[in-house]
Amino acid sequence: MNNFLNEEFNLSNYDKANLTKWSAHQEGAKMLPFWVADMDFMIAPAIKEALLAGVKGGRLGYGNVPEELNKVVCERLDRIYGWQVQPSEIIWKMGIVPFLCIISRTFAGLGGEVVVPTPVYYHLFNAPDWGGQRTIRIPFTGQGNTLDFDWVKIESTMKKGVKIFSLCNPHNPGGIVFKESQLNKLGDLCEKYDVLICSDEIHCDLILDENTKHTPIASLNKKLAARTLTLMSPSKSFNLAGLGASFCVVQNKAIHQKLTIAARGILHDPPTLGYRAALAAYKSSDWWLKELIIYLISNRDLVIDFFKDSSFFEVQVPHEATYLAWIESKKISTDKLMDLFLKAGLCLSNGKIFDGDKYFRLNFGCHKKTLLEGLQLIKKSIAKF
Numbered sequence: 001m002n003n004f005l006n007e008e009f010n011l012s013n014y015d016k017a018n019l020t021k022w023s024a025h026q027e028g029a030k031m032l033p034f035w036v037a038d039m040d041f042m043i044a045p046a047i048k049e050a051l052l053a054g055v056k057g058g059r060l061g062y063g064n065v066p067e068e069l070n071k072v073v074c075e076r077l078d079r080i081y082g083w084q085v086q087p088s089e090i091i092w093k094m095g096i097v098p099f100l101c102i103i104s105r106t107f108a109g110l111g112g113e114v115v116v117p118t119p120v121y122y123h124l125f126n127a128p129d130w131g132g133q134r135t136i137r138i139p140f141t142g143q144g145n146t147l148d149f150d151w152v153k154i155e156s157t158m159k160k161g162v163k164i165f166s167l168c169n170p171h172n173p174g175g176i177v178f179k180e181s182q183l184n185k186l187g188d189l190c191e192k193y194d195v196l197i198c199s200d201e202i203h204c205d206l207i208l209d210e211n212t213k214h215t216p217i218a219s220l221n222k223k224l225a226a227r228t229l230t231l232m233s234p235s236k237s238f239n240l241a242g243l244g245a246s247f248c249v250v251q252n253k254a255i256h257q258k259l260t261i262a263a264r265g266i267l268h269d270p271p272t273l274g275y276r277a278a279l280a281a282y283k284s285s286d287w288w289l290k291e292l293i294i295y296l297i298s299n300r301d302l303v304i305d306f307f308k309d310s311s312f313f314e315v316q317v318p319h320e321a322t323y324l325a326w327i328e329s330k331k332i333s334t335d336k337l338m339d340l341f342l343k344a345g346l347c348l349s350n351g352k353i354f355d356g357d358k359y360f361r362l363n364f365g366c367h368k369k370t371l372l373e374g375l376q377l378i379k380k381s382i383a384k385f
């Protein structure tokens with residue numbers, strides 16, 4: 001096992017105060033954090049070296065997208081998904097959420113309708129809500145791995161005129177990967193009703209099941225490629241969220257141009273250190289990702305096992321992707337539960353923020369010691385019930 005997974009987890013005082021995940025406090029007492037989607041592991045050595053080289057060089061002005069980075073991304077998309085993307089089809093900006101917002105405003109317009117299946121990572125519905133679009137939330141049918149789109153509602157909504165379908169695949173917080181059959185069916189509907197697809201695939205590298213394969217919806221066929229904006233980034237898989245190096249693949253020239261113009265002066269380019277880190281991640285750190293995934297699989301199994309016989313909680317399984325477990329609270333409201341967790345010194349995410357009442361989300365992207373401590377505290381927090 002590699003050092004980054006074993007490494008003693010020491011945070012500086014600056015980190016403790018200023019890393020969002022670790023800065024949660026309740027009346028002065030420190031909280032053990034299982035909320036924000038960051039992992040606790042040390043970044044890959046090549047990334048650290050690239051960042052140190054950038055800092056040592058001492059030039060931190062504006063940066064261009066390194067040609068090599070686009071080349072590496074295109075090769076990677078082809079190698080992993082058989083998806084042919086050209087460097088000119090990639091737009092780099094700082095952060096996926098700003099992309100979600102600008103896409104919603106630019107392509108749905110004021111009052112334009114955006115379909116968002118829920119529960120989902122909240123910025124998928126915040127983006128159209130904030131932008132003056134009309135967000136149509138359509139609850140998923142089924143649970144866990146049976147999570148499916150409500151095809152009837154989706155089609156009846158599309159019939160009335162929808163501009164964008166907002167997809168989160170792999171799914172946060174559900175932990176599943178949509179099957180090709182589901183993506184094809186969705187693609188057919190978007191084609192039939194002329195709906196653009198905004199596909200947030202930020203978690204695509206974090207597949208925890210060897211029988212599960214991620215498929216970018218745009219890679220399915222040329223027609224879908226022409227109506228899809230695909231959002232990706234090394235932020236989650238390589239733990240670089242604070243550097244904001246994110247990209248959008250747009251293979252339709254008119255949409256590409258419209259997005260480029262709309263982003264001017266609003267979406268910032270990634271910092272030069274972000275580009276350096278992204279290149280080192282995609283070019284030299286796949287071995288790190290492989291080791292990480294083995295560790296995450298054992299953490300996921302630990303979580304599932306821990307709650308196996310619980311009458312209070314049910315972990316949604318199979319869990320195919322992401323380091324975020326989606327857990328149903330069967331007896332206590334999640335508001336009450338969050339209260340109990342806070343009192344026990346735990347910070348988790350209330351499912352309500354994802355439009356998923358009765359659920360909470362647990363980030364298991366941490367060292368086993370931390371995870372075990374957290375799980376024991378969860379158990380203790382509900383002991384009186």
Ligand SMILES: Cc1ncc(COP(=O)(O)O)c(C=O)c1O
Nearest residue numbers: 037095096097121172200202246
């Ligand atoms: C599905 C999804 N999209 C976007 C983001 C945030 O992306 P960014 O920090 O690049 O804006 C997250 C963070 O957890 C996420 O889970």
